[in-house]
Amino acid sequence: MNDILPGEVETWQFMEETARRVFKAYGFAEIRVPVVEKTELFKRSIGETTDIVEKEMYTFNDRSDNSLTLRPEGTAPVMRAYCEHKLYALDAVSKLYYLGPMFRYERPQKGRYRQFHQIGAEAIGVADPKIDAQILAMLTHFFAEAEIPDISLQINSLGCPACRPAYREQLIAALESQLEHLCADCQRRFRTNPLRVIDCKVPGCQSATQNAPAIIEHLCPECDDHFATVNRLLKEMEIPFTVNPRMVRGLDYYTRTTFEMVTNSLGAQNAVAAGGRYDGLIREIGGPDQPGIGFAMGLERLVLLKGQSSVAPQRPELFVAALGAEAGDWGFLLAAKLQRLGISVELDYAGKSLKSQMRRADKLQARHVLIVGEDEIRSGTAQLKNMDAGTQSPIALDRIETTLPKILSGEFTP
Ligand code: ATP
Ligand code: MG
Numbered sequence: 001m002n003d004i005l006p007g008e009v010e011t012w013q014f015m016e017e018t019a020r021r022v023f024k025a026y027g028f029a030e031i032r033v034p035v036v037e038k039t040e041l042f043k044r045s046i047g048e049t050t051d052i053v054e055k056e057m058y059t060f061n062d063r064s065d066n067s068l069t070l071r072p073e074g075t076a077p078v079m080r081a082y083c084e085h086k087l088y089a090l091d092a093v094s095k096l097y098y099l100g101p102m103f104r105y106e107r108p109q110k111g112r113y114r115q116f117h118q119i120g121a122e123a124i125g126v127a128d129p130k131i132d133a134q135i136l137a138m139l140t141h142f143f144a145e146a147e148i149p150d151i152s153l154q155i156n157s158l159g160c161p162a163c164r165p166a167y168r169e170q171l172i173a174a175l176e177s178q179l180e181h182l183c184a185d186c187q188r189r190f191r192t193n194p195l196r197v198i199d200c201k202v203p204g205c206q207s208a209t210q211n212a213p214a215i216i217e218h219l220c221p222e223c224d225d226h227f228a229t230v231n232r233l234l235k236e237m238e239i240p241f242t243v244n245p246r247m248v249r250g251l252d253y254y255t256r257t258t259f260e261m262v263t264n265s266l267g268a269q270n271a272v273a274a275g276g277r278y279d280g281l282i283r284e285i286g287g288p289d290q291p292g293i294g295f296a297m298g299l300e301r302l303v304l305l306k307g308q309s310s311v312a313p314q315r316p317e318l319f320v321a322a323l324g325a326e327a328g329d330w331g332f333l334l335a336a337k338l339q340r341l342g343i344s345v346e347l348d349y350a351g352k353s354l355k356s357q358m359r360r361a362d363k364l365q366a367r368h369v370l371i372v373g374e375d376e377i378r379s380g381t382a383q384l385k386n387m388d389a390g391t392q393s394p395i396a397l398d399r400i401e402t403t404l405p406k407i408l409s410g411e412f413t414p
Contacts, residue, residue: 001113001114001115002113002115002300006313007313008303010311010312010313010314011303011306011307011310011311012117012299012303013311014146014306014311015119015146015299015302015303015306016099016119016299018142018145018146019097019099019119019142019297021145022138022141022142022145023097023121023138023142025138025141026095026134026137026138027095028095028096028097028121028123028138029095029096029097030096030097030098030099031078031081031096031097031098032098032100033071033074033077033078033080033081033098034071034077035070035071035100035101035103036068036069036070036071037068037069037071037076037077037080038066038067038068038069039057039059039067039068039069040067041069041076041077041080041285042057042069042071042072042073042076044284044285045075045076045079045251045252045253045281045284045285046072046073046076046251046252046253047251047252047253049189049192049193049252050193050196050251050252051196052072052073052104052251055105056072056104056105056106057069057070057072057103057104057105058070058072058103058104058105070103071102071103072102072103072104073102073118073120073251073296074098074100074102074118074120074296075120075122075251075253075278075281075294075296076281076285078096078098078120078122078294079122079124079281079282079285079287079292080285082094082096082124082282082287082290083282083285083286083287083288087124088124088125088287088288088290091125092125092126093123093124093125093126093131094122094123094124094125095121095122095123095124096121096122096124097119097120097121097122098118098119098120098121099117099118099119099120099299100117100118101115101116101117102115102116102117102118103115104116109269110266110267110269110304111266111267111269111298111300111301111304112269113300116298116299116300117298117299117300118296118297118298118299119296119297119299120275120294120295120296120297121135121138121294121295122292122293122294123135123292123293123294124282124290124291124292125290125291125292126291126293127279127291129226129227129229129230129233129257130229130233131293132226132230132233132256132257132277132293133229133230133233133234133237135275135293135294135295136153136155136230136234136239136241136259137234137237137239139153139259139261139273139275139295139297140153140239142297143261143273146302146306147306148263148272148302148305148306149265149305150263150264150265150305151261151262151263151272151305152240152241152242152261152262152263153239153240153241153242153259153260153261154241154242154243154244154247154259154260154261154262155230155231155234155241155242155243155244155247155257155258155259156215156216156243156244156245156246156247156248156257156258156259157215157216157219157223157226157227157256157257157258158195158215158248158249158254158255158256158258158276159215159218159219159220159223159255159256160220160222160223160255160256160279161255161280162220162222162223163218163219163220163223164215164255166218167213167215167218168194168195170213170218171194171195171197171198171212171213172190172191172194174209174211174212174213175190175194175197175209175212176190178208178209178212181204181205181207181208182197182200182204182205182208183200183202183204183205185200185202186200186202186205195215195248196248197209198212198246198248199246199247199248201268209246214245214246215245216243216245217245223256226256226257227256227257230257231243241259244260247259247260249274249275249276253278253280253281253284254276254277254278255276255277255278255279255280256276256277256279257276257277257293258274258275258276258277259274259275259276259295260273260274261273261274261297263301263305265305266301266304266305269301271298271301272297272298272301272302272305273295273296273297273298274295274296275293275294275295275296276293276294276295277291277292277293278291278292278293278294279291279292314344315344315364315365315366315367316344316345316346316361316364316365316366316367317343317344317345317366317367317368317408318335318338318343318344318345318346318366318367318368318369318370318404318408319345319346319347319357319360319361319364319366319368319369319370320332320334320335320345320346320347320348320369320370320372321347321348321354321357321358321361321369321370321371321372322347322348322357322372322373323354323371323372323373323374324373324374325351326374326377327372327373327374327376327377328348328351330372330377331347331370331372332347334370334400334401334404335347337401338401338404338405341405343405343408346360346361346364346366348360354371361387362387365387366387367386367387367388367408368384368385368386368387368407368408369384369385369387370382370383370384370385370395370404371383371384371385372397376397377397380396380397380398381394381395381396381397382394382395382397382400383395384404384407384414393414394414395407395414
């Protein structure tokens with residue numbers, strides 16, 4: 001679990017602001033849900049045999065002996081809220097996004113933490129593949145606006161309850177014939193979660209499952225049509241993507257379209273965003289039979305890709321370097337007035353020497369420094385330094401509250 005400090009937080013804010021701006025264009029509104037839910041919600045939705053439910057949840061009993069869990073993902077809580085507040089009665093389509101911390105008890109490593117953060121979006125109520133294509137367009141748009149390099153979109157279809165069971169049986173049979181080549185994890189789960197085996201990153205499992213049947217070749221006609229339309233719409237929108245028949249998501253609730261945004265620059269943790277359709281999920285948790293599709297992006301990985309401190313930290317517009325008690329008070333009050341106008345002003349609090357105040361102004365990368373001492377107050381004129389240009393000019397103190405904001409905003413040069 002990490003602290004996010006000033007200097008890195010700017011990149012986080014940039015991602016959050018970019019997501020808010022892009023998602024708005026597609027009609028998504030923010031929803032905020034609690035970080036804890038009843039354990040049952042995650043067991044039912046994510047699935048008992050998934051990695052998350054089997055070994056990654058932070059589960060505890062509260063004082064009334066209710067089993068609660070720190071949310072490991074956002075979709076289930078959002079669906080719970082959708083049902084609880086009957087959002088389906090407000091509009092046939094609900095487009096929601098969320099951002100915030102998620103918790104998984106995993107082995108920490110680069111790009112994988114126990115508290116991590118996701119930005120996710122869910123579109124509920126639409127079965128038509130247009131929404132799949134639109135979600136993918138929005139995701140691609142976000143990555144372009146966030147200027148994240150070397151990213152590619154992979155899509156697949158996981159079928160539906162009509163076609164997946166038969167495929168699953170075929171897959172189990174194929175895996176059984178390769179059992180001795182599979183890793184211990186996959187040997188254990190090949191019957192309970194065979195799809196996860198073809199997605200396993202262990203090289204032995206990858207080669208052993210090379211010739212395993214691919215789900216997109218076993219789709220029912222409806223799923224096949226759906227996937228073909230998603231493919232066609234993406235092409236018509238000129239969104240680059242590849243079909244990856246081996247891509248399986250680790251959560252049970254997915255149906256039909258699934259997708260990942262992958263990168264080559266994060267090693268094993270190559271998925272930056274992932275999602276898919278979950279047409280049976282809302283009914284499964286006791287709500288109406290509404291289809292849905294969504295995704296979640298990992299903020300830590302987005303920030304890693306963008307570069308920890310690639311977004312410049314805030315620079316003060318002005319540093320007031322005041323010398324002596326009288327000028328100190330005067331400078332403090334001037335700062336207060338400018339700050340009230342929304343101008344970022346820094347000042348010295350400790351009666352330091354001019355040299356040390358200038359050092360601090362430099363370190364903070366202040367754009368301007370106003371130097372005032374007793375003499376300046378007496379004569380009514382101080383020196384204003386433009387730190388970027390390296391110039392210095394006199395400024396009259398009597399009208400400084402009106403002239404300074406204009407100088408700082410570049411409206412006029414002294
Ligand atoms: P992975 O295969 O990397 O474990 P996942 O399938 O568990 O991913 P999802 O549950 O789909 O991931 O979550 C979506 C995104 O959230 C991931 O693509 C990743 O960017 C991020 N994410 C998931 N788990 C973590 C974690 N423990 N630490 C940081 N980011 C994470
Ligand atoms: Mg995982």
